[in-house]
Amino acid sequence: MKSLCIALVCALLSSVSFAQNTQNNSVKLTSDDTIKNSEIRDILNFEGIEFKKLKFAGKELADKTYKLTVKEIWDGKIKTESTIIDSNVMPYDELKKINDTVFNLKIISKLTPDNKLKMNFCFPRFSTEKQFDAIKSDDYSLRNIASNAGTKIIYGKKFYLLAYILPYEKDGSKYWCAVESSGKNIENWGKEFGIKHYLVFEMVFE
Numbered sequence: 001m002k003s004l005c006i007a008l009v010c011a012l013l014s015s016v017s018f019a020q021n022t023q024n025n026s027v028k029l030t031s032d033d034t035i036k037n038s039e040i041r042d043i044l045n046f047e048g049i050e051f052k053k054l055k056f057a058g059k060e061l062a063d064k065t066y067k068l069t070v071k072e073i074w075d076g077k078i079k080t081e082s083t084i085i086d087s088n089v090m091p092y093d094e095l096k097k098i099n100d101t102v103f104n105l106k107i108i109s110k111l112t113p114d115n116k117l118k119m120n121f122c123f124p125r126f127s128t129e130k131q132f133d134a135i136k137s138d139d140y141s142l143r144n145i146a147s148n149a150g151t152k153i154i155y156g157k158k159f160y161l162l163a164y165i166l167p168y169e170k171d172g173s174k175y176w177c178a179v180e181s182s183g184k185n186i187e188n189w190g191k192e193f194g195i196k197h198y199l200v201f202e203m204v205f206e
Contacts, residue, residue, distance in 0.1 A: 027058035027153040027205060031144050049110045050142045052162075056103040056153070056205075063097050064155065064205045068121070071200045072132060076190035084121060084201070085128060095125060098205075109142050109164070117164055117199065132164075135197055139166050143180050156206050160186055164199040 032053050035041040044051060068084040090096050106122040117132040117140060134140065142164050151159045163186065167174035179193055186200055 025060070025155055027056050027061060027155070029146055029153060030055045030057075031147075047110065048138065049108060052107045052142060052144065054105045054107075054144070054161075056105070057101060058153075058155075058205075059101060060155065061098055061101050061103055061205065063099075065097055066103070066203065066205050068161070068201060068203050070130075070132075071187065071202070072197075073187065073190050073200060074197050076188070076195075078187065084130060085123070088206075107142065107162070111138065111140055119164075132199060133197075135166075137166060139174060141165055141167070141176050143176070145180060145186065153205070156204065158202050158204040160200060161203045162199075162201040163189075164201075165189070166195050166198060168193040168195070 032055075033051065035044065035051065043049075065086075065088040067086045067088070070082055070084055071078050072080045072082075087096050087098075104124055107119060108122070109117060109119040111134060112118050112131070115134050115136050117134045118129070119131070120127055120129045142162060144161070145163045146153070146159060146161050153159055163180070165176065165179050167176045168178045169175075179189055179195065182189065182192065185192070189195055189198065
């Protein structure tokens with residue numbers, strides 16, 4: 001089980017909002033994982049469900065397409081790379097492009113009893129569910145890594161958005177923040193920290 005103390009420290013160290021350059025050619029990203037209803041928050045914690053709310057804002061975000069992809073990394077190597085959503089190939093024209101200067105994305109995720117990372121990606125007008133193979137561990141944690149990576153979200157340039165990680169273990173303790181804040185070489189975390197498995201999500205607005 002995750003150490004509550006370490007989780008609280010991580011929460012304090014990680015900013016709930018990440019502001020990007022507000023030039024016309026960039027996007028501002030803010031996140032708010034607050035669950036105001038304490039009973040719902042208790043249920044989510046009991047069931048091991050994670051809930052993230054991301055908000056993208058940009059003067060030129062309207063009429064842009066977007067793509068979200070994921071890399072599955074096992075034993076320090078990228079085993080698979082797949083697409084979660086590519087709006088440009090959506091079957092309906094009204095879903096192909098963003099129709100506002102604000103774009104919201106919610107993610108609900110958990111580890112299932114059969115060792116799958118089950119994730120629901122909720123976009124403004126639709127949602128899609130994905131499942132990924134995982135190891136038997138209650139230590140998976142979904143992190144917004146765009147802020148710690150120091151990413152500037154520029155139109156047409158892919159950026160790291162999320163990572164579903166296991167902790168770095170040392171002397172009987174587990175450290176998620178040490179992994180999350182270790183730098184930009186995100187795809188090398190498995191080798192650097194001896195992490196068996198994790199997911200890395202990338203996104204682009206075009």
